[in-house]
Amino acid sequence: EPEVTQTPSHQVTQMGQEVILRCVPISNHLYFYWYRQILGQKVEFLVSFYNNEISEKSEIFDDQFSVERPDGSNFTLKIRSTKLEDSAMYFCASSWDRYYSGANVLTFGAGSRLTVL
Amino acid sequence: AQTVTQSQPEMSVQEAETVTLSCTYDTSESDYYLFWYKQPPSRQMILVIRQEAYKQQNATENRFSVNFQKAAKSFSLKISDSQLGDAAMYFCAYRIEETSGSRLTFGEGTQLTVNP
Numbered sequence: 001e002p003e004v005t006q007t008p009s010h011q012v013t014q015m016g017q018e019v020i021l022r023c024v025p026i027s028n029h030l031y032f033y034w035y036r037q038i039l040g041q042k043v044e045f046l047v048s049f050y051n052n053e054i055s056e057k058s059e060i061f062d063d064q065f066s067v068e069r070p071d072g073s074n075f076t077l078k079i080r081s082t083k084l085e086d087s088a089m090y091f092c093a094s095s096w097d098r099y100y101s102g103a104n105v106l107t108f109g110a111g112s113r114l115t116v117l
Numbered sequence: 118a119q120t121v122t123q124s125q126p127e128m129s130v131q132e133a134e135t136v137t138l139s140c141t142y143d144t145s146e147s148d149y150y151l152f153w154y155k156q157p158p159s160r161q162m163i164l165v166i167r168q169e170a171y172k173q174q175n176a177t178e179n180r181f182s183v184n185f186q187k188a189a190k191s192f193s194l195k196i197s198d199s200q201l202g203d204a205a206m207y208f209c210a211y212r213i214e215e216t217s218g219s220r221l222t223f224g225e226g227t228q229l230t231v232n233p
Contacts, residue, residue, distance in 0.1 A: 033220075033221075035221070037160075041225075042208065042223045042224065042225045042226055043162070043208060043210075043221075043223045044223070045220035045221060045222070048219070048220060056219065056220060058220070089160055091162060093162075105152075105164060105167060106164075106221060107164075108154075108161065108162035108163075109161075110159070110160075110161045111160050111161065111162075113160075
């Protein structure tokens with residue numbers, strides 16, 4: 001079964017450092033997403049991406065965050081200058097065209113745990 | 118803004134018994150989708166079941182079924198013949214249909230324990 005792949009599975013960084021989290025979505029999917037989950041809290045939407053641009057972003061997704069699809073397969077989340085409160089599990093997800101019968105079902109990756117010290 | 122509420126932070130069930138997890142949501146939309154995701158200790162998000170709001174028939178996936186009450190904005194998950202592997206955090210989630218790449222809004226989660 002196709003899956004969304006995320007790397008690294010765990011990253012530890014110092015406050016103020018830049019971090020890039022990588023994702024390989026399912027190959028025929030068109031919509032890509034990042035969500036985060038602070039330990040013990042609910043999953044929160046960060047950003048969605050379609051046709052090489054951001055289609056929606058949340059209040060959390062400020063200027064410290066950026067996303068990119070550099071080569072047609074990878075989908076990255078960059079945090080420019082990490083803060084302690086950025087420590088969380090970051091989930092990448094992808095979905096097919098919304099008019100397809102399988103639309104509106106997001107497939108999530110296993111997550112990348114970010115620890116900011 | 119859409120909100121999703123899970124009023125049961127924790128639930129427990131005996132193996133082979135049935136348990137129901139509650140979820141309510143608030144929306145002014147008429148077309149939307151509802152989901153239950155399972156998050157085991159590995160923390161991966163796994164889709165359990167989904168329901169289209171325009172369908173009156175409740176969705177079923179093997180031992181998992183939902184009770185969708187659109188007028189009451191209620192979407193509960195029933196797990197029959199509970200197994201030890203069902204132990205996980207369960208999240209209810211909502212998504213509108215129209216907007217490209219629209220966000221999933223999650224509830225706070227219900228931690229399910231299955232006792233042998």
